[in-house]
Amino acid sequence: MPANQPLYAYIHGQITPLEQAFLHVSDLAIQRGYGVFDFFKVHAAQPLFLDYYLNRFYQSAQLMELTVPLARPALIEVIQALIRRNDLPLSGIKMILTGGYSADGYNPVEPNLLIIQQPLMLPTPEQVARGIKVITHDYLREIPPAKTINYSMGIRLIKQIKAQDADDVLYHHQGFVTEFPRANFFLVKHDNTVVTPATNVLAGITRRNVLALTEQPYPVTVGTVTLDDIYQAKEAFLTSTTKRVLPVVQIDDVVLGTGKPGPVTMALLQALLQMEEQQQQTVVIN
Ligand SMILES: Cc1ncc(COP(=O)(O)O)c(C=O)c1O
Incomplete structure (x- = not known):
């Protein structure tokens, strides 16, 4: 991917330019800091140890009484599509699951799932x-x-x-x-x-x-x-x-x-x- 080419993210069920990836202010992540996430490395288009990270992501969601809106195969397909779209040599993918757009700012509703991919710096x-x-x-x-x-x-x-x-x-x-x-x-x-x-x-x-x-x-x-x-x-x-x-x-x-x-x-x-x-x-x- 040429330098400075815009990156893409997954939000609201679709892959969108990162600069248009926004959450509404009513999200419980913003209102109450309520959400979970996970983060894995991608090297030469291959996620490393993906199974373990996915296990932990679903487990964190469960511990916080949140439901990941995608089943595992569908989530892997989205990750795959994002990796192809962004085409970064070495990167990190962050999956974030929030409490969702809560009408009263407290009761959780349908969670929002966002996936972002960015270049990665390893220790020198x-x-x-x-x-x-x-x-x-x-x-x-x-x-x-x-x-x-x-x-x-x-x-x-x-x-x-x-x-x-x-x-x-x-x-x-x-x-x-x-x-x-x-x-x-x-x-x-x-x-x-x-x-x-x-x-x-x-x-x-x-x-x-x-x-x-x-x-x-x-x-x-x-x-x-x-x-x-x-x-x-x-x-x-x-x-x-x-x-x-x-x-x-x-x-x-x-x-x-x-x-x-x-x-x-x-x-x-x-x-x-x-x-x-x-x-x-x-x-x-x-
Ligand atoms: C609280 C905490 N402990 C440990 C780790 C290290 O985990 P991992 O090796 O899966 O990156 C993390 C990663 O962000 C963390 O947030």
Whole structure:
């Protein structure tokens, strides 16, 4: 696709130029912040790990008492049509389901489904080699297994993150570590075992993929992770669809290990990249 060619979105049951994709002010997403979404990568016209993202999208909708207006095969057809129309080499697709146009601004009605596709930026090799610094904050998302559109706490903390010269914030609840606003957390212990919080987190698809890397010499498990554990960690990293595996080198005032991305983190990143490459060969959309 030539640069600056207009993008298309799916809204109100049809594919429309993105610049004409609007919701009415009565939508519950605007009135009450009520809605769910999901987000997956598309590489060379193939969505990666689409099944898992669709499962989570339908599950989030169910948890929030919303009905996706399209059954799975119809939703896949729309995704397919949008990918063909936009023809982007590397992109992210966001499916958003809102509470709909509510007459009284509170009672949910028929949900609105929107699908947008935009070019994607992945972390650069320099960012990976540097790793990130994070601060911690006590906060528990309201319905952790649902991917809702409410990111108020994360957004509210952006100024504080910048003021502390940090890159992100890691949530814990009463000392039990959970996740980042938009990513999951993993730590590497001194015996090279790897653990990610078991509960009160979104079941990240990248987290799932890292947990599935059973060929690695490092056992990756789910478990309890406390603030004490993370300050003692040998290495730490976050996972997400856009960041893949990104090393964390400092948490609050504590520099982890050498202060540089460690070998276990880098090995898992390589293994994940291989898994993504294999997935790219799996043709989902013709
Ligand atoms: C709260 C939360 N946790 C974790 C993740 C990472 O999930 P995934 O690997 O599926 O991108 C996200 C993604 O946006 C998120 O919003």
